[in-house]
Amino acid sequence: MILQHRNRILRRNAAIREMVAETQLRASDFILPLFITEGNDVVEPISSMPNYFRRSVDKTVEEVKELWQMGIRSVLLFVKCDDALKDNTGKESWNPDGLMQQSVKSIKDAVPEMVVMTDVALDPYSEYGHDGIVDVKSGYILNDETVEALTRMSLSHAAAGADFIAPSDMMDGRIGAFRKALEADGFSGVGIMSYSAKYASCFYGPFRDALDSAPGFGDKKTYQMNYANRIEAINETLQDVAEGADIVMVKPAMAYLDIIREIANTVTVPVSAYHVSGEYAMIKAAAERGWLDEEKAVLESLTSIKRAGAALIATYFAKDAVRLLHR
Template sequence: MGTRFCIASPALPAARSIAVASSVSPLAAKPSQFDEFEGLRKKTFLHDGAVASRQFVAQTSGIKMQAGHASVVSGPSSARGSSYALAMRRRPRRNRKGAAMRGMYRETTVGPENFILPLFIHDGDDNQPISAMPGCFRLSREGLLKEVEGAYSEGIRAVVLFPKVPDNLKTSDGAECFNPDGIVPRTVRMLKEKFPELLVITDIALDPYNSDGHDGIVDKTNGKIINDETVEQLCKQALCHAAAGADIVSPSDMMDGRIGAIRDALDGAGYTDVSILSYCAKYASAYYGPFRTALDSDPRFGDKTTYQMDPANVREALIEAELDLEEGADMIMVKPGLPYLDVIKTLRENSPLPIAAYQVSGEYAMIKAAVANGWLDERKVVMESLIALRRAGADFILTYFARPASRWIAEDREAARKY
């Protein structure tokens, strides 16, 4: 085998600077040097039947550099007639050589079946644009029906509702959240009637109904968010949504013990089929800005750091996931999405439950802003972000891009049948 190798004549300038190579006269390599190279070749990334683990390649990459020049083989070996060729058995590019090849072993896919479309609703006759979320609206009843019809025809089978509640219905205990004639239960009933197969998901938290703009009830004497009394309200809210026909209730409040309490309340009332999607690792994030503007739900004082998680932490997510499992959550969520891929991956590795990622309003706004400036290609960057969330371990994704992404995916699938 050693005789097959000789040093190629025109040494590359870069290769010359490599210690081993530069000491070798191009045309007069001595047998011992070939032997040395063969030895390296066998020991390292070039060895027969190599199953080169990443670690192995990393460990030997120094050797690879040194051997790089010596591995240049002679003889016309390329179509262009160049005599420059590397003796490498492992060429990862072979697996990327065409669309058919790449398609055959692609590890991650995403489709409309993985999407939940978040929808803003209000009690008005117009669709009101949301300034920091171009393409999203606070939808009227008619607007909502049209939107859902469109989404349904594109393959989307799940929506989550976020209501904009007028100020005169907001109170410090958020009691409007369990009014059976409130905007959410009314909308759930309407959607379930028109689209029986659609999964209708409701958000469980007080912030849209709370005059303090917090997810829980505020103790006026010290500004603290009262955990247990809030949970009592959340149970009533979940029961109200279940009675209206919600398929999944989704507590986004981050109070302690709410999953177990809501499960018990639902079961006690006979709603054993209503699922709970828990906002498990929900971070105190600045990426929620556009959403709060959309619902006018900014906290009136302070911030949400005593209940939402510190962006610096991941171990807390494990505690939340463990509690959610014990307390009866059917699925868990990480929120926001792209800045928290490590959290998704950690929970994927540690929880058996299906995992959702929420690509939140701020993530949407950033992409839209860059696209509006001509700085990013919307289709490509959106699809890349969705694939990244799935690759990290998300089973499904709440995304404001659900509709355009579903259309692009349908186009891609169609094109894949034709090339």
């Protein structure tokens, strides 16, 4: 039998496999999430996220300097708000001297070229742990009132020097409201990375430990998406693009590779994906038990996300991945 094609020729050795690889990971593909807390000289381990930490602003700046030297060009900031500052309005979120605003200013002063993205949602500031303002009588999350609060929050981040705001709240109409407000206040150069297809997922647990932002009652299913739905993700994303989103995001990533591909095939703006805390913790836990090789799992997971269509990947493994890629 004469074979016309011997597909294994292109797999013969590592050099050939690398030469013809369809998907290549780079340090600039990664967005590293950072958790920031009050105080000075603080580095707190997060029990459900091994080898990950909450840091005070000064220690965060040190971390960002190291990231820049490694080739990582973007960070996504989250803050752990003091309980005494939490209420049902989220007003601390637009405090010009708040923890997020201080963090943005300090990072941009230290590493001006680092792309700084900021989380926009009320859950870190809410006494109820929800992403929006709660109607106390019904328990329902108020949409338009929340958008007004988040708009003020977004403008304060822009004033502090953020390059992108990253709304993760999933309220209706918020992208259009943010874009309009940014333009009106002279922040036309500030981008929006919208969490366009954010699912109500069980994989967020360790993140909520990190920020003490778990919902105080109920769940987030009235605003985050049903994980059974695909077309809804396309509709949500197209609406965000029409309203002015510069980058769209799918969250989580690993369990939603099909959604990433659907979105990448549909829109012409960059697509990002969030490799979330639960996905991080699963790999860490399995590796600690010797059930899989952590280094191989990290690279395979991140490659699969990029192969699915994500131009950018927010991942807690960013530093590990860069070190592995540079071996």
